[in-house]
Amino acid sequence: MPVLPALNQDTLQLWKRFNERIQEPEGQKKIILVAVCIALLLDNMLYMVIVPIIPDYLREIGAWTTHTEGGTVEFRNISNKVVPMRIGGRVVYEGEAGAVGVLFASKAMIQLFVNPFSGAIIDRIGYDIPMMIGLSIMFFSTAVFACGKSYGLLFFARSLQGVGSAFxxxxxxxxxxxRFTEQSERERALGIALSFVAFGSLFAPPFGGLLYEFCGKELPFILLALVCLLDGFLVLVVMSPVKQQMKEAGISRPAGTPIYVLLRDPYIAVCAGALVMGNMSLAFVEPTISIWMQDTMQLEEWQIGxxxxxxxxPYVLGVYTTVKLAAKYPRYQWLTAAVGLALAGAASFVLPFSKSFWVLFIPIAIIxxxxxxxxxxxxxxLGFLVDTRYVSVYGSIYAIADISYSLAYAFGPIIAGSIVSAFGFLTLNILIAFCNLSYCPVLARLRFIYDYNPFEGDANAALQSGDQTLKQYQTYNDDNEKGNNQQQQQQRSITVPMSVTGVDENPWGDEPQQHKSNPFVTNNSDSAFRTANQFEMRANYSSSNQQAYNYGGYSSGS
Incomplete structure (x- = not known):
């Protein structure tokens, strides 16, 4: 077999090691995170890479009707004929601004309408097939961008990208x-994914501009299309053993909560509004700041880009500090979001008063x-709310998050352009600051979500009423998290005697029970666990005694 020079290892041995790795739960999670990060990086690079390419390319191929304004007209004798010629003046590309704006916004518009359907499909059939569909559509749209030579074809490719992104x-x-069921792990993984989102958005314009300048329009899109193919292959390879393990365990997917039910939840609505407001600054400022910089600072094109x-x-720093704060103060995520929203609003207010290129970095970094x-x-x-209040199936809830992003970026350029044209760039930023700061108190409603007891109420009715599919699915995820260590612990737990000291005790201060109750399923008459501290005591006690309860006949399925 051939040997890879960089690694000095046989390719067959590397493939065997890779296959062994994807059979392990921890290895599966890491490879899935890599695949998702690449997909998000690609989507955001495709979103922004056209910014320096498409306007210039459309002018080059003569997509617009033009006329010249200003200058002077002189009559010159050419071949014994007097011909009028315009000297100086400015070439006007008729309808260019509006058409290019619609082209840019079409992706977010289409994504906004497709997201409710993609969320429902993901809840029904799983995560891997829709993600493969999305990557395939993104590959096709990127190939059309590389080959397209007309406005209509490029508009079709941009709209098609919105469909792929929704999935x-x-x-x-x-x-x-x-896959990352623990809250701290989930926060870290989502933070890494968001860093790739930021890198894709910010790196794409200079990447596309340089390749377009020296290699032509096709090369940046061809490279991104190839990465799409590789990422789709990675998703296919890593999810095959996961699905096989679930099939062997006889586990089927539980039914997810419909998106319209989630949207009626006030806490989820507050979170969705926060995502819209948080992205308002970038969505409104990005399409308008370049013209403002040209008018006020007389900068070069490369400086604007x-x-x-x-x-x-600073974006990565924001992700890092938020993950660290969440690990130390998990009940104050809402406060972190409120502080971030206030910072973005305050920086938006200060931004128009920046008088130089270097000073402008400060408010943009804070935003x-x-x-x-x-x-x-x-x-x-959002994931925590679904876990504690609904069924732990995440397609619809993250479709809501994607809708929130799409709302900001679909209507942001249109609204921002209208405000700047009518009232100016300063007025736009004052409105952004006002909206962001006004929404900060609304986030205080999220402080109550940690007082909710997931062992009570209608949210876990499926578990309490004996929905075996959901129990098996959640148990499978937990077992997959713990891996081989859990099997060893279960074998050791066989030595635990049938009568376990402390099983009949009531460590949480509830009313005396008339029978041995399952600590994982509560009665309707149970009035305990009303405060967060009681809930934490109960969770800790349940975790430390779970094996003894399961052996003694108190498992969550009984």
Missing amino acids: ADTGGLAMIAD MIWLPAFF CFGEAQVSTAILPT
Whole structure:
């Protein structure tokens, strides 16, 4: 077999090691995270890579009707004929601004309408097939971008990308939430994914501009299309053993909660609004700041394109600090999001007063830092709300998150352009600051979500009423998390005697029970666990005694 020079290892041996790795739960999670991060990176690079390419390319192929304004008309004798010629003036491309704006916004518009359907499909058939569908559509749309030579064909490719993104983005985020079941792990994984989102958005314009300048329009899209194919292959390979393990265990997927039910939840609605507001600053400022910079600073084109690239570092810093704060203060995610939203609003207000290129970096960096805090705090919170209040199936909930992003980026350029044309760039930023700061108190409603007891109420009615499919599915995820260590612990637990000291005790201060009750399923008459501290005591006690209860006949399925 051939040997890879860089690794000095046989390719067959590497393939065997890779197959062994994807059979392990921890290895599966890491490879799934890599595949999702690549998909999100691709989607956001495709979203932004056309910014320096398409406007210039459409002018080059003569997509617009033109006329010249200004200058002077002189009559010159050419071949014994007097011909009028215009000297100076400015070429006007009729309808260019509106048509290019519609082209850019079409992706988010289509994604906005497709997301409710993609979320429902993901809940019904799983995460891997919709993600493969999304990557395949993105590959096709990228190939059309590479080959397209007319406005209509490029518009079709951009709209098709919105369909692919609705499946790939939602499926990817839902897959992360499904595989990373512990809240701290989920926050870290979603934070890494968001860092790739930021890198794709900020790196794509200079990447596309340089390749377009020196290699032509086709090369950047061909490279991205090839990465789409590789990522689709990675998803296919890693999810095959996962599905096989679930099939061997006889586990079927539970039915997810419909998206219209989730949207009626006030806490989920608050989270969705926070994502819209958090992305408002970038969605409104990105399409308008370049013209404002040209009018006020007389900068070079490369400087206007580079203004967003350094913002990647404060974005990653925002993700990192939010994950660390969530690990230390898990009940105050809402406060982190509120602080991030306030920072983004305050920086938007200050931005129009920046008088130089270098000073402008400061408010843009703060906007990106704040937006990272909002997204990194809210996305895991959405998963937590579904876990505690509904069924742990994540297609529809992350479709709502994708809808929130799409709302900001679909209508942001249109609304922002109208406001700047009518009232100016300063007024636009004042409105952004007002909206962001006004929404901060609304996030305080999320402080109550941790007081909710997931062992009570209608939210877990399926578990309490004996929905075996859901129990098996959740048990499978937990077992998959623990891996081989759990099997060893279960074998050791056989030595535990049938009569376990403390099983009949009531460590949480409830009313005396008349029978041995399952600590994982409560009675309707149980009035305990009303506060967060009691809930934490109960969770800790249940975790430490779970094996003894299961052996003694108190398992959650009994």
